[in-house]
Amino acid sequence: MGTILVWATAWAFIAVIARMVARPDRGAALGGRRLRAELDALYGGEHEYARVSPAAFPEADLAWYDKATAELEAKGWKRLADIEDLTVSRVYPDRRTFLRVFVDSGGVTRAAIYHIRVRGPGSMWSVMSSAPRDLYLVELVSEVARGRFLATSNTRALDKLTLPKDYDVERLEQNTALAAVVARHHARLAEHLRRRMADAPEPQWAWEDVLASIQRGHIVIAKHRQAVGGLSRDEVERFTGRPLTAIEEVFLREVRGEGEPEGEASAKDAKDARPAKPETPDDESQN
Numbered sequence: 001m002g003t004i005l006v007w008a009t010a011w012a013f014i015a016v017i018a019r020m021v022a023r024p025d026r027g028a029a030l031g032g033r034r035l036r037a038e039l040d041a042l043y044g045g046e047h048e049y050a051r052v053s054p055a056a057f058p059e060a061d062l063a064w065y066d067k068a069t070a071e072l073e074a075k076g077w078k079r080l081a082d083i084e085d086l087t088v089s090r091v092y093p094d095r096r097t098f099l100r101v102f103v104d105s106g107g108v109t110r111a112a113i114y115h116i117r118v119r120g121p122g123s124m125w126s127v128m129s130s131a132p133r134d135l136y137l138v139e140l141v142s143e144v145a146r147g148r149f150l151a152t153s154n155t156r157a158l159d160k161l162t163l164p165k166d167y168d169v170e171r172l173e174q175n176t177a178l179a180a181v182v183a184r185h186h187a188r189l190a191e192h193l194r195r196r197m198a199d200a201p202e203p204q205w206a207w208e209d210v211l212a213s214i215q216r217g218h219i220v221i222a223k224h225r226q227a228v229g230g231l232s233r234d235e236v237e238r239f240t241g242r243p244l245t246a247i248e249e250v251f252l253r254e255v256r257g258e259g260e261p262e263g264e265a266s267a268k269d270a271k272d273a274r275p276a277k278p279e280t281p282d283d284e285s286q287n
Contacts, residue, residue: 028247032254038091039230039255043222046215047087052098054082061115064136065100068113068178075182076105080207107205109142109185110213113178138178140185143202143213147220150192152185160238164224167217168192229256 054062069079080101089096095116102111116135139153148166156171163169170188172181193199204210228235236244236252244252 028251029254032251036230036255036257039225041091042088043225043230045222046218047085049083049211049214050086052082052084054098057096057098059117060098061117061134061136064115065113068138069100069102071178072102072111072113072182075179077102077111078105080210101207101210103204103210107203107209108201109140109189110204110210111138111140111182113138135174137174138176138181140181141213141217142185142189143204143216144189144192144196145199146202147216148199149217149220150185150189152181152188154181161235162224162228162232164220166220229258231255 054060054065073079080103082098082100084096084098097114097116099112099114102113103109104111114137116137117133135158137153137155139151139155141149141151144150149168151167151169152172153169154172154174154176156173158171158174170184172184193201202209202213204213231252233244233252236248240248
């Protein structure tokens with residue numbers, strides 16, 4: 001919800017990079033084009049959302065949703081809707097989840113809780129062996145001024161993608177308690193408003209208010225992702241922990257829609273421009 005888009009894209013990014021690192025002899029260009037298509041789909045602007053029934057998600061830990069709901073409602077939060085990001089689900093149909101959305105009693109902050117269960121071999125989890133297979137994620141977002149966002153979530157280490165300057169995100173450890181995420185966000189929001197007294201947070205009372213804010217967030221993030229060419233060198237190197245190899249350079253160029261480096265293109269042109277080998281007397285004698 002705003003930054004869930006970052007997490008979804010990071011998931012694709014990690015999975016493709018992991019496969020490429022594991023088998024550098026195949027698929028760099030194809031993997032780059034595939035990721036570019038996913039980035040284009042996710043970062044094209046606004047997303048399509050639909051209200052859903054939890055029963056449509058048999059792998060969701062509904063007991064956890066209900067426990068978190070009771071905890072938030074006890075603190076004065078209002079439950080608004082169970083929703084699915086259909087744009088994300090179309091790109092990753094095997095990773096569907098639903099978000100339960102709340103607003104606080106002041107109508108300033110929205111919260112989303114969601115559970116993601118990852119199964120099967122060949123995923124990023126075979127590379128990131130320390131990552132849990134069940135992710136219980138909490139995200140709070142305040143639109144502190146129109147088009148500018150303050151977000152707090154328990155998604156540390158789950159993504160390595162950058163965000164635009166209009167998104168101030170703090171990622172806490174994944175095992176951070178729900179109450180601690182809420183408390184940290186409220187403290188950050190109070191400090192922000194103290195320093196920026198001119199800011200007037202966008203009200204979020206009804207689902208329509210929240211949806212409008214979410215869509216503004218999608219547009220802000222999409223513009224940033226487009227500005228960096230889909231994926232930056234720093235982001236790939238942040239994952240690999242080292243400078244890119246030649247194969248990874250091919251991958252990155254495909255993601256960014258760039259051609260061959262000038263030096264390589266010139267060498268290829270020079271090779272193609274070489275004169276044909278002259279016929280030798282032996283060649284002539286064979287004719």
